Amino acid sequence: MTVATAALTACASMDGLHADGRAADPAALHAERKFARIATSPAAWPKSDWWTALGDTQLDALIAEALKDNPDLASADARAKQAQSQVDAQNAKRLPTVNASASIAGVHLPTTAAPEPIGGSFATYPAVYASFNWSLDLWGGKRAAWEAALGQVRAAEVDAHAARLTLSVNVARAYVQLGYAFAEKDVADAQLKRANASHALVRQRVAAGIDNRMQIKQAEAEVASAEQQVAVASEAIDSARIALAVLLGKGPDRGLDIARPKTLRPGALALPTGLTADLIGRRADLVAARWRVEAATKSIAAVKTEFLPNIGLSAFAGLASSSFDNLVSLPARFYMVQPAISLPIFDGGRRRADLNDANANYDLAVAHYNSTLVGAINDVADDIANLDSLQVQIAAQQRAVDAARAAFDLSRQRYKAGIGSYLDTLSVEQQLLAAEQRAAALAAQQVDTSVRLVQGLGGGFDAGGDVPPIAAIDPQSTTPPAQRKPGSRSSTITQ
Known part of the structure; x- marks a missing residue:
């Protein structure tokens, strides 16, 4: 299998x-x-x-x-x-989504959490980053x-x-x-x-x-x-x-x-x-x-x-540092790429209700x-x-x-x-x-x-x-119409 x-x-x-x-x-x-x-x-x-x-x-x-x-x-x-x-x-x-953000965080750590000189001091952490998300339309549902x-x-x-x-x-x-x-x-x-x-x-x-x-x-x-x-x-x-x-x-x-x-x-x-x-x-x-x-x-x-598995792709990249001086530098970069697959196994009957x-x-x-x-x-x-x-x-x-x-x-x-x-x-x-x-x-x-x-x-x-x-819908078919052989469905809608 x-x-x-x-x-x-x-x-x-x-x-x-x-x-x-x-x-x-x-x-x-x-x-x-x-x-x-x-x-x-x-x-x-x-x-x-x-x-x-x-x-x-x-x-x-x-x-x-x-x-x-x-x-x-x-x-x-x-x-x-x-x-x-x-x-x-x-x-x-x-379509994929792309977002960009910038932030600055002010952090004070107590000496009980970290020894001096880190503990008991206040520091700022600026960061700029962008994210990318795309859920692939494998079965043509979107x-x-x-x-x-x-x-x-x-x-x-x-x-x-x-x-x-x-x-x-x-x-x-x-x-x-x-x-x-x-x-x-x-x-x-x-x-x-x-x-x-x-x-x-x-x-x-x-x-x-x-x-x-x-x-x-x-x-x-x-x-x-x-x-x-x-x-x-x-x-x-x-x-x-x-x-x-x-x-x-x-x-x-x-x-x-x-x-x-x-x-x-x-x-x-x-x-x-x-x-x-x-x-x-x-x-x-x-x-x-x-x-x-x-x-x-x-x-x-x-x-x-919605009953079928799907693949999504996420990416996250940016710059972060403990000060503005070295924010725009090669060591300040970070990134993450995350492909993922989703399997709809149990949803309490929501998808069946939607199909009904x-x-x-x-x-x-x-x-x-x-x-x-x-x-x-x-x-x-x-x-x-x-x-x-x-x-x-x-x-x-x-x-x-x-x-x-x-x-x-x-x-x-x-x-x-x-x-x-x-x-x-x-x-x-x-x-x-x-x-x-x-x-x-x-x-x-x-x-x-x-x-x-x-x-x-x-x-x-x-x-x-x-x-x-008006195309007939096969009541016995569990295959989405988008995945049937060419010519099995007719439609006047074009992209």
Whole structure:
């Protein structure tokens, strides 16, 4: 039995400890039948400035302002800087340390400890010295810990991209809500005008003895209800403006300067070619999840090396003397070189606990990735289904609006011709206003869903080839991944 084999045998055991997480295969999440009827195009991936396609320059300016001033983005950037500091700390652990010191000691020895002239006298002992320490990274554990920190940095950087996308999407959706609030206010104002006209007409009919006071009370109730709806619509406008002010990182007065939005153009109903395969590199949350799995893999490799022996090298050299006169002289020199080997034999289970923790973190990272992947594909499917349905609903509702407007025009013609009553005209107008309100709600929902689909498709983010593969961890292996044969592991991280 060789010395190396004996050393490995003596080390603490990692037997029985392994990670259980298995990454989901995107190809196994079939969506072919769900998307079979939807047109596909390579151009269907959103652009980084996707909001400009909605056709409102005020919205463009608001998103630019939010991306500049929103405090949540500063938090995301700070987290990326924090992760970078961990990379620097882990890289420092891979390098040797060199320290230099100088000291002067004053010593008085009693005569009981040493005879005169040494005893009973006071002497100074100046010294200058330097130390060197280096723990060799025989098994690649320190490198793996550094690579794990690099993975966390990449994840934090991608999280910052995701935060910017989420912010731009939230601004666009709040802007859509503001536009719909104005449309509701238009309908509420028209309803109030119609209710007041109906109330005036009923009062005339009661005065003429045609109607009774019951009709007047009904008309008054309708006016009061219409006034309440106007107040609700006005409040919705104020709330939408305040929501936008919050997203812009400004006070509520900033919202008062936001003008009524234009009618926004929804995105075309189309899917990118190769959606299932390419979505992993197009969604920031999926890319960040992959990097965290990579980091957890490296952390396991780093912890496993703690079970193995290691070699350290220390050196100590300097000058010491009993006076400053001969401190800088050849006889004053001293030095020590100390190579050492460490064998982790018994630690009360600390290393096994650390490995269990690293395995659990890997399982958590894989579970989060799997959940994000499943959610991403189904988010897109849900938005596509909603847009498909909304196209049908909007077309049907437009026919209803056209029919209600034709009926309203006909009732006015009949009233002017003396055939129909004004009350009939007002009643038909109420149907028209209700149809227009529903059409406005569907149009806003269509734009909102288009924006959500943009987010589901990654919002213009593209990691390209910078997406780490998820390497399977052999649960039976006790050899650190850094020591396996070249090609047995794949990684995009390079020094």
